[in-house]
Amino acid sequence: MSNKEYYDKEQVIANDSYYHHDDLAMTADHGTNNSSSIHVDNDNQEEEEIRKFLWLVPLKAHVHPIQFFFFLFSVFASLAVIVYFSAAQSWTLTSLLFVDDSAGDITGSLSFYSEFISMVAVLCWGVASDYLEKRTINSISFVIMGIIVIAYPYASDVYPTLLILRFIYSVGTAGTTCMMAGFLLEVVPGERSGLASGLIGTCSGLGAIFAAFVLFSVPTRMSHLVESQFDPRLIIYGYAVIGAVTIALGFILWFITPKNTRHIASITKNSGSNIVAMSGWKTKSVEVVDNLRHGIMAAKDPRIALGYVSSFFARADEVIITHFISLWVQQYYIDIGRCKVGSYCPYASSSTQTMTGIAQSVALVVAPFFGLGSHFSKEWSLIIAGCIGVAGCIPFAFTIDPTANTSLAFVVLLAMGEYGMIVSSMALIARNHVKPEYRGGVAGVYSLCGCIGIMIVSKVGGVLFDKWMKGAPFLLLGIGHGLVALLAFIHFIYMVIRKYGYGHKDVKIFY
Numbered sequence: 001m002s003n004k005e006y007y008d009k010e011q012v013i014a015n016d017s018y019y020h021h022d023d024l025a026m027t028a029d030h031g032t033n034n035s036s037s038i039h040v041d042n043d044n045q046e047e048e049e050i051r052k053f054l055w056l057v058p059l060k061a062h063v064h065p066i067q068f069f070f071f072l073f074s075v076f077a078s079l080a081v082i083v084y085f086s087a088a089q090s091w092t093l094t095s096l097l098f099v100d101d102s103a104g105d106i107t108g109s110l111s112f113y114s115e116f117i118s119m120v121a122v123l124c125w126g127v128a129s130d131y132l133e134k135r136t137i138n139s140i141s142f143v144i145m146g147i148i149v150i151a152y153p154y155a156s157d158v159y160p161t162l163l164i165l166r167f168i169y170s171v172g173t174a175g176t177t178c179m180m181a182g183f184l185l186e187v188v189p190g191e192r193s194g195l196a197s198g199l200i201g202t203c204s205g206l207g208a209i210f211a212a213f214v215l216f217s218v219p220t221r222m223s224h225l226v227e228s229q230f231d232p233r234l235i236i237y238g239y240a241v242i243g244a245v246t247i248a249l250g251f252i253l254w255f256i257t258p259k260n261t262r263h264i265a266s267i268t269k270n271s272g273s274n275i276v277a278m279s280g281w282k283t284k285s286v287e288v289v290d291n292l293r294h295g296i297m298a299a300k301d302p303r304i305a306l307g308y309v310s311s312f313f314a315r316a317d318e319v320i321i322t323h324f325i326s327l328w329v330q331q332y333y334i335d336i337g338r339c340k341v342g343s344y345c346p347y348a349s350s351s352t353q354t355m356t357g358i359a360q361s362v363a364l365v366v367a368p369f370f371g372l373g374s375h376f377s378k379e380w381s382l383i384i385a386g387c388i389g390v391a392g393c394i395p396f397a398f399t400i401d402p403t404a405n406t407s408l409a410f411v412v413l414l415a416m417g418e419y420g421m422i423v424s425s426m427a428l429i430a431r432n433h434v435k436p437e438y439r440g441g442v443a444g445v446y447s448l449c450g451c452i453g454i455m456i457v458s459k460v461g462g463v464l465f466d467k468w469m470k471g472a473p474f475l476l477l478g479i480g481h482g483l484v485a486l487l488a489f490i491h492f493i494y495m496v497i498r499k500y501g502y503g504h505k506d507v508k509i510f511y
Contacts, residue, residue, distance in 0.1 A: 057195045063187040063258045070256040071183050072203045074138060074249075078176040079207030081145055081246050084215040085152075085169070086322035087352055088239070090330045091219075091344065095232045096153055097162070100341050101466060103331065104473075106158055107323050108462020112455045113163060114170040115319075119451050121174035126182070134182045135257040141175025142250030144168060149243030153236045187258050205364040212357030215242060220346045230343040292448070295441030302491055303378070303428045304442060308449040309487060310382060310425030313480035315450030316457035317389075317418035321359070323458065324465065324473045325411065326352045328402045331470060351403045355411050363415035370420040374427035377509070379492040382424040386485025389417025393478030397471030414474070417481055 052058055053065045089107065093099040099106060129137055148169040155161040180200055188196040219238035223229045299305040330339070330348040339345035373381040392413025399407050429442050457480070461473030498504045 053196075057199065058189055059187055060189065067256060067258040068187055070253060071187065071258060072199055074142075074176070074253050074257060075180055075200055076203040076207040076210070077246070077249055078142070078145070078173070079204045080211040080215060081149065081242065082173055082176075083208045083211035083322055083356075084242060085145075085149060086319070087211070087216060087326040087356070088235070089323065090327035091235050091349070092153055092155070092162075093158075093327075094330055094334065094341050095235055095344050097155070097158060098342050099158065100334070103327055104324070104462040104465025104470075106462070107327055108459040108465070110158075110163065110166050111319055111323060111458035111462070114166040115451055115454045115458075117167050117170040118174045119448070121171045122178045125175045125178040129179070129182050133260045134179050134186060135254050135259060137175050138179040138183070138257060139250045139254040141172045141179070142253065143247050144172030144175070146243045146246030146248075146250060148172065149239055149246060151243075153239045183258065186260055202364070205360065205367075208360045209357055209364065212353050212360060216349055216353040216357075218242060219344060220349055223346075229346050230339070232342065232344050234344045291441035292444050293441065295443070295445030295448075298442050299445070302494070306379075306382070306484075306487055306491055307425045307428035308446060310421050310428070310484050311446050311450040312453035313457070313477065313484055314418055314421035314425060314453075316453040316480070317414070317421070317477055319454045319458050320461060320473045320477055321356065321411075321415065321418065324461065325355060325402070327465070328470045329355070332402055355403075355408055358408065359411045359415035362412050363419040366416050367419040367423055370423040371427070374424055377492075378424060378427045379488045379495075381427070382421065382488040383485045383492070385417050385420025385424050386481045386483075386488065387417075388413050388420060389481030390478050390485065392417055393474045393481060397469075397473075397475035397478060399471065402470070414477070421481070421484065 051061070051063065051065055053068045057068070059065065059068055089110070090103065093103050093106060125137055125141075148165050152162070152165055152169075155165060184196060184200065218241055219234040220229070222234055222237045222241075223231075225237065226233055299308060326348070329351045330345055333339040333345050333348050333351075334341060338347055370381050370385060373384070392410045392415075396402075396407060396410035396414060399410065401407065425446075429446055457473065457476055461476050464472030464476075492509070495509050499509060
């Protein structure tokens with residue numbers, strides 16, 4: 001949960017969490033869609049809008065509102081599985097593989113390597129979507145995720161078995177997040193995608209909440225099948241049920257999500273031409289690299305550079321919340337003797353469910369207000385989000401009991417800061433600030449910075465989790481939030497000086 005042309009300011013609620021590669025996926029599609037027009041007849045240009053979803057969201061002529069609804073459902077389902085899988089990894093390590101002292105390092109390493117695979121896979125899926133229907137890629141990705149979810153608890157060791165399974169799983173998640181962006185281009189008129197983007201973001205957030213309040217409790221609800229509520233087989237059963245449902249959804253969604261008639265025309269026209277296909281792949285790869293180069297050059301604009309820095313830490317928030325809160329709570333109950341290594345810990349499951357569920361719910365409600373604030377001052381919206389993140393991360397990092405009520409309050413602030421930074425940073429790179437020819441590249445570099453943030457913060461935080469203190473990953477995030485808030489404030493002062501000190505009347509401080 002790709003990891004966004006592009007989403008309007010309200011869309012970024014998704015990013016959730018969770019999703020991580022929509023922007024990079026859009027970069028791939030930025031190139032593929034241009035080249036695909038070579039194979040499409042001229043009469044396929046602007047399709048007449050004859051349908052709307054909920055009387056508000058305009059759809060292209062070939063898309064039925066029910067198909068669009070099931071597309072939104074696929075977004076919801078994929079994010080729910082992604083969040084569950086991330087949180088349940090701590091149960092796999094401590095309860096099934098008997099990992100204790102090095103759990104943090106292993107968690108960070110798995111996140112590091114799987115994120116690298118996702119970065120490559122999301123570009124490959126984007127290019128492949130020019131030759132396969134997007135519903136086909138989406139369904140294949142669901143099936144891949146479901147198979148790995150079932151197989152994951154059967155891993156006999158961390159390296160190489162668990163790592164290989166994470167690699168394959170990352171290919172699946174990259175496909176689903178990539179197709180979020182891909183479907184958006186196909187089903188909604190490009191210049192009127194704001195409402196659709198907002199719905200995608202909302203469904204992503206609801207998927208994360210569903211995972212916290214419902215999926216986390218699946219193993220506990222199956223305790224009647226075993227003799228003890230601490231039986232580690234409950235974890236296996238939970239994985240099996242959720243994985244089987246995910247596979248079934250993969251097959252079902254193929255029939256009920258929007259079709260893509262343009263790809264049928266493209267494939268028919270080029271059938272049997274391997275040379276043309278290979279040439280297309282090379283052309284699209286060059287276009288993607290060129291887009292990323294433009295995105296890097298666009299960082300000369302301090303607003304865009306600030307958006308990149310914000311993405312680095314905001315996307316890292318997602319992984320830290322889903323991976324390390326669950327791991328910390330699990331370790332806490334083991335340390336106080338209520339659970340032990342090698343057994344399922346229902347207390348950890350319940351506490352994680354409450355903390356992440358409430359935090360994500362509050363953050364999802366608050367996020368639109370950051371979007372509204374960005375209409376007036378993007379810098380101050382980012383400053384406030386950064387300060388809220390600091391107020392949550394720093395105290396939580398030094399807490400003794402991660403399950404206490406005060407800890408819950410800190411986690412809520414952390415989630416609010418995460419969502420606020422995503423919303424505000426996306427507003428900084430919004431299309432009215434970026435030249436049209438650079439938009440795809442800026443979106444891709446924005447996503448790339450987020451991926452790098454996940455890799456670095458999760459790896460460093462995991463090592464410090466084991467070697468120093470359990471709250472170390474959150475301390476890193478607190479420092480990052482503070483840095484972003486400081487940079488945003490410096491940029492605001494810089495604009496004030498330019499406007500009033502040097503007489504640049506065209507500089508906008510408030511919007």
